[in-house]
Amino acid sequence: DAGVIQSPRHEVTEMGQEVTLRCKPISGHNSLFWYRQTMMRGLELLIYFNNNVPIDDSGMPEDRFSAKMPNASFSTLKIQPSEPRDSAVYFCASSLAFGTETQYFGPGTRLLVL
């Protein structure tokens, strides 16, 4: 079975540009998570969706960040405008259902904002 799929795997952009990260969760999984990983802050939960509905976006750092889940098989995380401090690895994860603890992570998108 395919795992969580993320694209692109690497993104280099200039400050001020819009960045869109994409995620396809495991088929049948109802919960989706976006994380950010940096050396300084470690692993941070940005936003959580259940059945395509955003449940908790308290981890989204600023209004420059937005996330959508238009259907059960696709989600996007958008940064507009991007800044150098947004440089990080962004992970998407999915789990079978609300309250199911095991999360399955994608390979991540390594973002560099110059």
Add this chain to the structure above:
Amino acid sequence: GNSVTQMEGPVTLSEEAFLTINCTYTATGYPSLFWYVQYPGEGLQLLLKATKADDKGSNKGFEATYRKETTSFHLEKGSVQVSDSAVYFCALSISNDYKLSFGAGTTVTVRA
């Protein structure tokens, strides 16, 4: 609140050495406990988990026992290989809560 504290790294050891990574937790209620592993350039993978006190999780030669009395879930492996070089994360989840609370991660490097 819920939190996990794991030993700071980095940890460097030789092949076939014994590995222990300490993890302790604070939680309201009865958590499930996890170890995730992140190999270089990859996402996190579930290594093992335990859902109740005295349960032992095991996988790929790694073991961890859920100790309620000491609020601990230490990860151990008797004989490490170079391929075990990775970052290891301890985590917990409370029943009916979607959030995983992660530790800071411990970087392990195994030398041949």
